[in-house]
Amino acid sequence: MDRRSVGIVMNGVTGRMGYRQHLVRSILAIREQGGLTLADGTVVWPEPVLVGRNAAKLEQLAEQHGLTRYTTDLAAALADESNEIYFDAQVTTARVAALRQAIAAGKHIYTEKPTAETLEEAVALANEAKAAGIKHGVVADKLYLPGLLKLRRLVESGFFGRILSVRVEFGYWVFEGDWQAAQRPSWNYRTEDGGGIILDMFPHWRYVLDHVIAPVRSVYAQAATHIPQRWDERGQAYPATADDAAYAVLELEGGIIASVNSSWTTRVDRTELVTFHVDGTEGSAVAGLRNCRVQHRASTPKPVWNPDLPVSHDFRDQWTEVPENDVYDNGFKRQWEEYLAHVVADAPYGHDLYAGARGVQLAELGLQSAREGRKILVGDL
Numbered sequence: 488m489d490r491r492s493v494g495i496v497m498n499g500v501t502g503r504m505g506y507r508q509h510l511v512r513s514i515l516a517i518r519e520q521g522g523l524t525l526a527d528g529t530v531v532w533p534e535p536v537l538v539g540r541n542a543a544k545l546e547q548l549a550e551q552h553g554l555t556r557y558t559t560d561l562a563a564a565l566a567d568e569s570n571e572i573y574f575d576a577q578v579t580t581a582r583v584a585a586l587r588q589a590i591a592a593g594k595h596i597y598t599e600k601p602t603a604e605t606l607e608e609a610v611a612l613a614n615e616a617k618a619a620g621i622k623h624g625v626v627a628d629k630l631y632l633p634g635l636l637k638l639r640r641l642v643e644s645g646f647f648g649r650i651l652s653v654r655v656e657f658g659y660w661v662f663e664g665d666w667q668a669a670q671r672p673s674w675n676y677r678t679e680d681g682g683g684i685i686l687d688m689f690p691h692w693r694y695v696l697d698h699v700i701a702p703v704r705s706v707y708a709q710a711a712t713h714i715p716q717r718w719d720e721r722g723q724a725y726p727a728t729a730d731d732a733a734y735a736v737l738e739l740e741g742g743i744i745a746s747v748n749s750s751w752t753t754r755v756d757r758t759e760l761v762t763f764h765v766d767g768t769e770g771s772a773v774a775g776l777r778n779c780r781v782q783h784r785a786s787t788p789k790p791v792w793n794p795d796l797p798v799s800h801d802f803r804d805q806w807t808e809v810p811e812n813d814v815y816d817n818g819f820k821r822q823w824e825e826y827l828a829h830v831v832a833d834a835p836y837g838h839d840l841y842a843g844a845r846g847v848q849l850a851e852l853g854l855q856s857a858r859e860g861r862k863i864l865v866g867d868l
């Protein structure tokens with residue numbers, strides 16, 4: 488059995504996503520399972536180098552997880568030939584410069600979204616990576632959620648007939664930070680620091696809609712900063728300059744209409760923090776992170792509008808749960824495994840920096856639409 492070590496420079500591992508989903512739930516989980524076994528029997532063994540700005544934090548993280556390699560010197564980590572991959576989960580504003588540095592050093596790239604703050608930079612990065620001949624991948628974790636895998640299965644089976652519309656409801660209340668600590672980092676609420684729900688979430692909506700339902704063709708978005716003042720990690724009040732909610736209408740290929748609400752300022756009255764409600768001529772479905780429920784044309788009840796009578800249906804009871812029929816591993820880990828197989832054995836990998844740029848494109852056009860108050864076509868890149 489051949490064992491193939493792959494050094495991975497992991498930048499931003501002290502952050503929420505970098506630590507939990509990428510280091511612990513993906514790279515360390517792959518090591519715990521004995522590595523990643525490829526089709527030819529080769530076992531890929533990821534060797535992370537933790538990179539960040541604070542040596543003490545990195546040392547503590549490394550020690551906690553039995554790792555030995557960490558540094559605050561990104562250039563030195565990139566200069567080490569055994570490190571083949573650069574991974575980025577830093578704050579969004581730090582991403583482009585670091586990716587460029589890694590591309591220039593000849594490393595393969597794997598990165599969190601959004602890949603850049605502007606479409607121009609996102610496309611330039613993709614072009615530079617292509618010219619350098621390196622392998623590049625961007626996180627598209629929502630596609631690996633059990634709820635969306637079930638929804639995709641339904642679409643592929645023809646369950647819906649002709650799809651008419653999609654309603655995406657995403658959101659929850661993010662505490663302001665005064666009397667209860669905020670559960671998201673404060674930079675998310677400052678435009679000047681790469682924050683805003685449109686830049687954060689529209690890249691996700693792009694690949695989800697493109698891949699699960701149909702390609703996105705236009706966007707109209709209304710953005711809001713509902714909460715103008717928040718309190719940061721040190722308890723200091725700061726003006727919230729970024730959008731904390733966005734109400735969008737998108738047209739997809741085939742005349743499908745998607746209404747997409749994204750909000751950090753709503754209280755949850757849904758079964759999950761995100762739901763995708765798809766209506767088709769033959770049936771409808773509501774998918775969340777884990778579950779997916781369906782109602783077929785043949786079992787659709789006949790509600791009759793009569794405000795004089797109390798509701799006689801329990802509407803939620805009229806849906807049927809889609810069975811698991813599969814084992815769902817952590818989506819971030821599954822994507823890491825696909826990307827590692829892409830780097831080591833040239834296995835196909837769909838979500839490259841161009842796909843990442845399409846996500847940034849939808850965010851940029853969404854913000855432009857909100858500023859100008861008009862619908863904007865989403866052209867091919």
Ligand SMILES: NC(=O)c1ccc[n+]([C@@H]2O[C@H](COP(=O)([O-])OP(=O)(O)OC[C@H]3O[C@@H](n4cnc5c(N)ncnc54)[C@H](O)[C@@H]3O)[C@@H](O)[C@H]2O)c1
Nearest residue numbers: 499500501502503504505576577578579581599600601672
């Ligand atoms: N795929 C997803 O579902 C998902 C979810 C949340 C966030 N993200 C993305 O992941 C990235 C990180 O988000 P997060 O929520 O983990 O953020 P975070 O604030 O928790 O972590 C940010 C990381 O960047 C580092 N950093 C580097 N330069 C910095 C600077 N100048 N100021 C502050 N921190 C700096 C921090 O040390 C930390 O390790 C963002 O680009 C975000 O869009 C993706």
